[in-house]
Amino acid sequence: MNLLAALFSHAHSDASMRILHGYTSIGLMTGVVACVAAVRIQVSALHRWRAVAIGLWTLLNASFLVVNTWIAFQGMGISNGNLFHLAIAGVLTANLQLAQAIYREKIDVSSLSGDAIWQSK
Template sequence: MIPFLVFCSFLIPINAWAAVTPHLHSDLSMRLLHGVCTLVLIPLLWSLWLRRHDLSRWPALSLTLFAVVMVVVNSWIAGMGMGVEFGWLDHVMLACIEVALIAYFLLGPDPAEA
């Protein structure tokens, strides 16, 4: 789990940089970044689904909705390519959800307690 969280922590500054400099990356690198960011959200959604009865309802629901929206939007952006209006805002939201992902796995309930 630690290598996965370290990898996710590297995506935070990458997305922050992509938000600040939206036109300094190629179409391929942009599609790759959005695709990878979509894939790292799948373990979060899977864990939220498995632990749905053990988690507080409203925080878990909020995090789940945010993650689902980010998966849908980023899948669309990865397929669509460059030229998405307000793409910089999506990178800001990606950085936020990656912070939430790391916090969930580091500070959330211990799966061994279930």
């Protein structure tokens, strides 16, 4: 939906925009939770640089969450909204990939090695 919003920016009603941004905020919240779990896994596996990288990704997710939630409450009218929707689509895609990597390993956060997140099957 965010890709469509990027292509057809502001060609929708205010109510549909608020719904889209509301659901996007929910998606970003799950991304933040996945990132926090990934940081914990990397720290427990003593992969400090990976933990730092995912920690920075967590901050980016949190920043997008705050801005996106603000847009959901304030309404339309931000400049370069199409670029924002494109960036949100990219962040959500990366979050989905991270969550799937964690899910595939059937995580027990206390015992999983940090390498599992970086490997794809």
